[in-house]
Structure formats: structure tokens, C-alpha cells
Amino acid sequence: MTRSTGGRDREPSSGDSPSPPLSSPPLPSPTQSRPPSFSQIEADINRDRRSVFPIHRSIRHDADRFRESVVARSLVGRRRLPLRRIWARFRHRGCVRGEPAADRRPEHRHRHARRLHGNLLHLAIERKEARQPPKPLVVKTQMDTEEDQGKKKDTVFFGTQTRTAEGFAKALAEEAKARYPNAIFKLVDIDEYATEDDEYEENLKKESLALFFLATYGDGEPTDNAARFYKWFTEGKERGTWLENLQFGVFSLGNQKYEHFNKVWHDEIVAVVVDELLHEQGI
Ligand SMILES: Cc1cc2nc3c(=O)[nH]c(=O)nc-3n(C[C@H](O)[C@H](O)[C@H](O)COP(=O)(O)O)c2cc1C
Secondary structure, three states: OOOOOOOOOOOOOOOOOOOOOOOOOOOOOHHHHOOOOHHHHHHHHHHHHHHHHHHHHHHHHHHHHHHHHHHHHHHHHOOOOOHHHHHHHHHHHOOOOOOOHHHOOHHHHHHHHHHHHHHHHHHHHHHHHHHOOOOOOOOOOOHHHHHHOOOOOEEEEEEOOOOHHHHHHHHHHHHHHHHOOOOOEEEEEHHHHOOOHHHHHHHHOOOOEEEEEEEEEOOOEEOHHHHHHHHHHHHOHHHOOOOOOOEEEEEEEOOOOOOOOOEEOOOEEHHHHHHHHHHHHHO
């Protein structure tokens, strides 16, 4: 007697259509199921490194070239490197990297020595210039000698805090110079015009034309650099007429937003006060 298998063990007859194979996931092979060994990992890493190495090398090459060009530029541009660092770099640049000093190629040494020499000369000149005091704001420098020869003296004064007045004064002096090439215009910080108060009078008497650019500040006060002159000038009303030979102009700088627009002490206007006094003492 045979047991029925429900058709499971039945041989497919020729009339049956072929059934698809069962799609269960393939079992991992015994070697794959194990975690990779240490040597396998190491071999993989080495393989990766070998493939990356050429890129790595080219990056290093580029970096070296970049560094070389930076060194060259910083040698030319100067300022940033102290001397001992330039020298240290020079010593390495005359030879192949890592080569002992004795094996340096002479043509490289000479070329770099020439370049270094040029750069050091350039540096020395720059440092010398930096040590020199800033040039005074004088439009024409032969002023003093020509003054002695009795030539006309035209001076543009400025009283400034944030240099606006100075800018205007300078622009005017330059414009005047361009228009009147034979005239001599001097641009002067009003504080530097005289070291002692007495010198104001002495120097002003020698002027032919004086143009003042004066700004107002705070509670209507003169600028720091004009304060001494303003005090001396407003306190010396008893001087009488002493500027009869002086032609002058006063340009006032202020801002309407301020309560004391263009005003200094006692509701007086810096520029107007100077202007009136110049009139009083010049007539
Ligand atoms: C802090 C401050 C205070 C000022 N006070 C006054 C003032 O009291 N009256 C006025 O007319 N202008 C006043 N100003 C305007 C200046 O006089 C104006 O900006 C002028 O152009 C500045 O000239 P400067 O750059 O040559 O100093 C003031 C400006 C500042 C920044």
C-alpha cells in the first residue's frame, strides 16, 4: 500500500508546465560567512593606498610648488618676513631639498644669491624710508627760501578733527597751484603754524593771502588743532590793526543737525569769529 503524498512526490508528467525553481536566498559559503581576517583587511587597505598614492603625490608636488612660489613672492613683497627667516629660506633654496650644503649646485646658489641681494637691497631702502618722518603737507617746498626773497606767500590753513577740512584745504591748494603755476601755496595744520603763541602774530604778518578751513565740534567748539590759535586770536582783540596787508578767506565746516551749528563759545561761529577778527584787525 502506498501513502498518498498529495502530489508532492509526483514526477512531472510530460503535459505539465515546468514550475519555476524555488527562489530562496543562496546560503553564504563557509569562507564568506566568516568575518575578514586581519591580514585581509590590511591587504585591502594597502591596495587602496596604492590607488590613492599617485593623487597624494601630485597634491604634495603642487603644495611644494605653491610653497616655493609663496616664498619667492614673499621675498619680493618683503615686509612680512624678518631677515633671519629670509636667510634661512635662502639657504635651503640653493640646493635640492635634503641635499647637504656641500652639494648645492653653484648656479643655483649664485642665482638665489643675486635674488636675495636684490631683495635685501630693496628691503634696506624700504626700511630706511619707513624710518624717515612723514613728509609735511606742503604743496610747494621752496617756500621758505622764496619767502626770504620777498615773494608772495599764500597759505591754506586747516582746523580739523576727522580731516574733512584738511581734505578741502588740500584740494583748494592743489587746484590753485594748477591754475596759477607761478604762485606758491602752502598747506598748513593751524596748530603747527606756531610753536609759541607769539609766533602766530609774527608769522601771520608775513602772509599775503591766508585761507582758513575750520570745523566746529562738541558744544560748538573749535577742533583740537585749532583751539590754541582760536584762543590766542579771540583773546587778542586789543592788538588793533596789524593785518592790513593780509587778504584772507574763511571756509566754515559744520553740520546743521547740531544745536550749535558752526558755533563756538558765546554763540559765536568759529569761522565767522575768525573772519570778523581778520576784518577788524586787517583794516
Ligand atoms: C562728535 C561731533 C560733534 C560735532 N559737533 C558739531 C557742532 O557742535 N556744530 C556743528 O556745526 N557741527 C558739528 N559737527 C559736524 C562737524 O563739524 C562736521 O562733520 C565737519 O565737517 C567735520 O570736519 P573735520 O572732519 O575736518 O573735523 C560735529 C561732528 C561730530 C562728529
